[in-house]
Amino acid sequence: MADHNPFPGENNTGHIWDSDLRExxxxxxxxxxIGFWTSILWVVGYTILYPSWPVGEExxxxxxxxxxxxxYERGVAQIEARRAEFESRIGALGVEEILADPGLTQxxxxxxxxxxxxxxxxxxxxxxxxxPGYPVLADDDWLYGGSTAxxxxxxxxxxxxxxxxxxxxxxxxxxxxxxxxxxxMSQGEPGSEAGWQLFxxxxxxxxxxxxxxxxxxxxxxxxxxxxxAADLTDRIWRFEPGGYESARHTILYGVNQSxxxxxxxxxxxxxxxxxxxxxxxxxxxxxxxIKKLVVYVHLLGGGL
Amino acid sequence: xxxxxxxxxVEGLYAEAAQWHVNxxxxxxxxxxxxxxxxxxxxxxxxxxxxxxxxxxxxWDGRQAVLFDIPNRQYHLFGATVLPQDFWMLSLLLxxxxxxxxxxxxxxGRAWCGYFCFQxxxxxxxxxxxxxxxxxxxxxxxxxxxxxxxxLRARLPKHLLWLVIGWFTGFSFxxxxxxxxxxxxxxxxxxxxxxxxxxxxxxxxxxxxxAGFLREQTCFxxxxxxxxxxxxxxxxxLVPAYDTGRGExxxxxxxxxxxxxxxxxxxxxxxxVAVCPTGVDIRQGQQEGCITCALCIDACDQVMDKVGKARGxxxxxxxxxxxxxxxxxxxxRPRVWLYGGxxxxxxxxxxxxxxxxxxxxxxVLHERAPLFVRLSDGxxxxxxxxxxxxxxxxxxxxxxxVSGPPGLEVSGLERPIQAAAGVVTPALVFVRxxxxxxxxxxxPVVFHAEARRxxxxxxxxxxxxxxIAPAP
Ligand code: SF4
Ligand code: SF4
Numbered sequence: 165m166a167d168h169n170p171f172p173g174e175n176n177t178g179h180i181w182d183s184d185l186r187e188x189x190x191x192x193x194x195x196x197x198i199g200f201w202t203s204i205l206w207v208v209g210y211t212i213l214y215p216s217w218p219v220g221e222e223x224x225x226x227x228x229x230x231x232x233x234x235x236y237e238r239g240v241a242q243i244e245a246r247r248a249e250f251e252s253r254i255g256a257l258g259v260e261e262i263l264a265d266p267g268l269t270q271x272x273x274x275x276x277x278x279x280x281x282x283x284x285x286x287x288x289x290x291x292x293x294x295x296p297g298y299p300v301l302a303d304d305d306w307l308y309g310g311s312t313a314x315x316x317x318x319x320x321x322x323x324x325x326x327x328x329x330x331x332x333x334x335x336x337x338x339x340x341x342x343x344x345x346x347x348x349m350s351q352g353e354p355g356s357e358a359g360w361q362l363f364x365x366x367x368x369x370x371x372x373x374x375x376x377x378x379x380x381x382x383x384x385x386x387x388x389x390x391x392x393a394a395d396l397t398d399r400i401w402r403f404e405p406g407g408y409e410s411a412r413h414t415i416l417y418g419v420n421q422s423x424x425x426x427x428x429x430x431x432x433x434x435x436x437x438x439x440x441x442x443x444x445x446x447x448x449x450x451x452x453x454i455k456k457l458v459v460y461v462h463l464l465g466g467g468l
Numbered sequence: 469x470x471x472x473x474x475x476x477x478v479e480g481l482y483a484e485a486a487q488w489h490v491n492x493x494x495x496x497x498x499x500x501x502x503x504x505x506x507x508x509x510x511x512x513x514x515x516x517x518x519x520x521x522x523x524x525x526x527x528w529d530g531r532q533a534v535l536f537d538i539p540n541r542q543y544h545l546f547g548a549t550v551l552p553q554d555f556w557m558l559s560l561l562l563x564x565x566x567x568x569x570x571x572x573x574x575x576x577g578r579a580w581c582g583y584f585c586f587q588x589x590x591x592x593x594x595x596x597x598x599x600x601x602x603x604x605x606x607x608x609x610x611x612x613x614x615x616x617x618x619x620l621r622a623r624l625p626k627h628l629l630w631l632v633i634g635w636f637t638g639f640s641f642x643x644x645x646x647x648x649x650x651x652x653x654x655x656x657x658x659x660x661x662x663x664x665x666x667x668x669x670x671x672x673x674x675x676x677x678x679a680g681f682l683r684e685q686t687c688f689x690x691x692x693x694x695x696x697x698x699x700x701x702x703x704x705x706l707v708p709a710y711d712t713g714r715g716e717x718x719x720x721x722x723x724x725x726x727x728x729x730x731x732x733x734x735x736x737x738x739x740x741v742a743v744c745p746t747g748v749d750i751r752q753g754q755q756e757g758c759i760t761c762a763l764c765i766d767a768c769d770q771v772m773d774k775v776g777k778a779r780g781x782x783x784x785x786x787x788x789x790x791x792x793x794x795x796x797x798x799x800x801r802p803r804v805w806l807y808g809g810x811x812x813x814x815x816x817x818x819x820x821x822x823x824x825x826x827x828x829x830x831x832v833l834h835e836r837a838p839l840f841v842r843l844s845d846g847x848x849x850x851x852x853x854x855x856x857x858x859x860x861x862x863x864x865x866x867x868x869x870v871s872g873p874p875g876l877e878v879s880g881l882e883r884p885i886q887a888a889a890g891v892v893t894p895a896l897v898f899v900r901x902x903x904x905x906x907x908x909x910x911x912p913v914v915f916h917a918e919a920r921r922x923x924x925x926x927x928x929x930x931x932x933x934x935x936i937a938p939a940p
Contacts, residue, residue: 192492193685194494195685266895291836293837293838302841303844304844398845399843399846400844465851465898
């Protein structure tokens with residue numbers, strides 16, 4: 165072609181159309197070509213060092229032996245190593261000692277937040293605000309005691325309330341009197357004479373305690389003995405929405421009474437390590453996890 | 469159009485294409501160095517970069533005055549400590565400089581490129597060294613053709629010096645991020661961090677290649693600012709420009725130094741091209757290759773002095789001025805006002821931010837699930853997470869008081885909060901308000917934090933939050 169190039173000395177490629185349109189040849193700058201070849205060399209080097217070419221199911225491993233999962237596992241091991249120090253301290257200390265250490269408390273809160281979300285929040289709400297039928301954990305009203313020892317016990321063993329259904333035991337007027345009396349009590353009033361009369365003679369005080377505050381006896385050191393019966397003197401209702409109708413319903417049908425169709429249900433499953441569900445032993449939370457949860461629940465607001 | 473005409477048209481295009489001088493770096497530009505007003509000015513502006521080299525050695529309060537301490541996430545600027553929490557100021561700072569670039573470019577062209585850009589300044593220093601060691605452009609061009617061994621011998625010192633400058637550039641950069649004296653001590657014993665060595669290596673190589681070899685190629689093909697600034701110019705922008713009306717038709721002087729009749733002032737000596745660091749011919753008008761360094765103004769002025777004509781054939785002038793259109797003073801240009809306004813706002817924000825950088829910062833997060841809890845005595849309790857940021861270098865015992873609705877009780881603040889130095893310390897606080905004081909669904913509560921530094925200085929801050937109760 166170059167033999168009959170009508171534009172001698174010009175840097176055209178020899179491709180000429182219509183006798184004058186022609187393609188010029190301007191090579192890319194040298195630095196550009198250097199960059200180009202360097203990139204290619206880079207790719208070659210990279211594919212030798214790192215996993216690259218798909219061969220069957222797998223890819224060539226690369227001579228550095230790097231894998232993504234290993235890098236991930238190294239990362240996990242790193243964070244575990246950082247946690248280990250806190251975890252071992254939590255293991256060695258009691259709940260009260262953890263609470264006395266602000267730094268450790270913050271770690272525990274962060275760690276237990278996940279546990280709480282996985283195990284507790286479904287019933288008690290994400291912030292312990294409770295749900296209809298499920299007690300609020302952020303208030304200071306505890307059916308079974310709010311000390312850290314009691315919390316540990318509750319989480320580990322679970323709880324199941326028990327209140328007799330009075331539909332066949334009390335007359336309609338008696339139920340009405342008691343329900344009214346309960347409402348009065350919850351508003352901080354002294355409560356009607358008739359109400360107190362029924363409360364003490366019909367067996368209520370056996371569980372709700374002589375002063376109706378849910379406490380059977382106080383132990384030295386602040387611990388209390390309860391059977392999980394509600395405090396009738398405070399402003400908090402165990403069963404929503406509270407008030408006359410709620411009280412009447414509970415008195416009539418009781419709590420967890422088998423065979424009573426409208427009975428209240430109040431069961432908290434056991435979360436201890438050897439909890440049994442329908443005779444099958446399952447692993448739920450280990451003591452370390454329970455300890456963290458106790459700290460967490462304690463600091464939701466009711467423990468203070 | 470006849471085929472003849474068409475052929476002429478096409479040939480015209482090719483003729484124009486031949487005129488295009490695409491500088492793709494095939495040939496090294498050996499610009500002539502002259503002294504002059506703008507040359508001096510350029511050295512002065514370039515010396516701004518001394519701050520980059522010397523800045524890290526400034527001390528303040530027993531530590532490096534400006535230190536970007538990345539591992540500890542702290543930025544020390546003289547007396548002030550900026551933590552990541554204050555980083556909104558960085559965006560204002562970036563905005564400020566972006567707009568500054570815009571306003572300066574709109575008014576006086578690519579002043580950044582010509583006088584301040586590290587690419588320009590380092591290249592300038594590198595070529596200055598080249599000239600000292602290898603002689604003027606003609607000698608260097610000759611050397612370009614010499615056999616390899618000769619070239620190597622003649623040029624080795626220059627390359628070594630370049631590498632030293634590159635190394636020093638990297639080292640100075642790193643010194644802004646770690647304690648400089650410590651860096652000097654540890655760097656040569658292998659005790660400095662891996663990041664320091666890698667950074668210095670990258671900077672050494674980068675400086676060497678960019679300022680030693682790529683030079684104007686960087687501005688032509690790599691740098692985005694070159695293109696961005698190009699579109700900021702308008703006919704009112706002052707740029708180094710060739711006064712075509714006065715210069716054309718150009719022509720060489722006759723022997724004896726006279727110009728032919730009707731000839732313009734340009735004596736076609738090509739001095740402006742010879743001194744241009746990017747190798748462009750300013751007489752073809754403002755173009756992408758021109759970094760507005762004004763060196764051609766110096767060159768042309770000297771020529772005009774020699775031939776006894778007025779200076780300023782090449783001068784800072786706007787397109788409007790050269791084409792005889794009326795020019796508008798700066799203050800009447802809306803663009804200047806708009807840019808200026810944004811600049812002022814950004815600057816005001818930064819100044820406000822720096823002035824209000826407290827050593828103790830308190831944030832209060834109100835618990836949302838639940839918003840409030842009724843307690844057994846009927847009172848309402850709210851839960852707050854306090855986040856105390858202690859920016860001093862010492863741990864502080866912070867006392868916190870809460871004020872709000874009457875009868876309010878607080879738990880969680882019985883003891884002062886021990887706020888560790890330079891980090892955020894969280895604390896849980898519960899506030900209870902008796903039923904009788906629950907006047908509204910939302911009532912303000914204020915958390916006052918107070919601490920005393922070791923030297924007796926009192927620090928305090930306050931933060932308002934809200935106390936939420938069921939609707940009364
Ligand atoms: S074009 Fe880019 S690299 Fe060149 S002087 Fe301007 S900003 Fe610097
Ligand atoms: S044309 Fe003049 S101002 Fe532009 S880069 Fe060249 S010497 Fe500098």
